[in-house]
Amino acid sequence: MASHFKKPTHIISCNICPVRQLSMYKGIPDGQLDIVQQYRTEQRIIPAKTHLYHQGERHNNTYTLFSGWVMLYKTLSNGSRQVLRYALPGDFLSFQQNLDAPMNHSAQTLTDCTMCVFPRQHLIDMFSKHPQLAMQIAWITARDMALGQEYLVSVGRKNAKERLAFLFLEIYHRIHLHLPDVGNTIPFPMTQEDIADTIGLTLVHVNRTLRSLRQEGLVKLAHHSLTILNYPALSELAGYNAEMLTNQPLL
Amino acid sequence: MASHFKKPTHIISCNICPVRQLSMYKGIPDGQLDIVQQYRTEQRIIPAKTHLYHQGERHNNTYTLFSGWVMLYKTLSNGSRQVLRYALPGDFLSFQQNLDAPMNHSAQTLTDCTMCVFPRQHLIDMFSKHPQLAMQIAWITARDMALGQEYLVSVGRKNAKERLAFLFLEIYHRIHLHLPDVGNTIPFPMTQEDIADTIGLTLVHVNRTLRSLRQEGLVKLAHHSLTILNYPALSELAGYNAEMLTNQPLL
DNA sequence: CGTAAAGTTGAATTCTTTCAAACACGGTGG
């Protein structure tokens, strides 16, 4: 269970952890942030390849990711897997319709992660005492839903190259929201099998499609590091519009 | 632009329109319901095959569907279409992360519909004055997201027969939440092309797959009416668990 | 009754998967 990610470049660092930078709290007045801090129980460091929770299990915590990558996925009855999304720093995890029901998906860290843990009960208290925070959750959920819909479009109506291009750009843009200065090379901790389970293809076909994108000079993906070599061409391929997921609105 | 649905059996009726039965308001104390009623502007009847809004347009209204079917979909740059979900009575439409941004999808009625219209501005006023309603929106959004994730799993990791079985059961179950007594035959206003754009296949392949399910005696679909003939077999095929989308939780 | 939309079918093609086998790389232990 050792980490595959010792090198710091593979971890999106957020050591300072200014709560204000996390999307969940963007736009919240300072007074309310203090409120949130009161309910926070602990900040936890979790090694790579660790499950936070499993589909079908009841789970009492809610998380805000400070640093690292988390993969959210569902398992089918036939054993196959579908990745729902990758959580990046600032993302809020494990909120679902019925907080007491078993989790409808699993969450596994891809890299070492630091996360802030909120017990569900605290979350519920917090919402009842400070209902304005509920609107924030509604927005976060709406944003996550919009992202999921983009994935659905991709898997439902695009071919292999287009899906791969879309995934790359989607991740690329989300990383740039947090680290505007990373440039064209970003960490990319997923395996080709993870990618396959994200875009609805097989591992083998992802590999071949990747080769094709590489040969055309669009991207370079090796050693868990992705370089965007021809952004315009990739963007054209993916049918991707960057404004898809900007940030929080104002009430 | 005439309605394809004159026959009442094709419309899920909800003539009484008891606001309390709609999922958005389930579990809300009576006092709060009166609040909601204050902000409601009008109840509107909209004919079949009409767009409520188009992707890319700014739109100032929010809707609660009282009766009828609405199809929500996205259009790709290459002209193809991906259906995101079908809205049924009680569903809440056109809420998105940034209420002022252009709509990220389109909505078109499949049947004649009655809907309650809330201007966005009223919605915002309502949330700031009665923030407990925001939590309700968060739950609705989380539920819609969970449904979208099931679609993603279906399109990403199931074959044609499984996807079709899933779609049928998903609709079947949601209809039964509103009309527990409809039995095994339900209205099904979508064309085969709509179905294809929902489950990520072509019209032709949907037709062949449908024939195969029919020949195996699992379903009958004709004249926009769907009959589930072998529920256990379909359920097994779809890998479907009925609890997926039950109703609202309690705070 | 005529027309447009929706449904049906066959044949050929393309895309994707499956199966199988190598290869590369990092980490571990001798």
Place this chain on the structure above:
DNA sequence: CCACCGTGTTTGAAAGAATTCAACTTTACG
């Protein structure tokens, strides 16, 4: 330090699933 092992990547060949193209039939509706 090197051999070994497991995980992840790469490639080929054959099979399978889904699409495309094209034509035809049926249904809905004015």
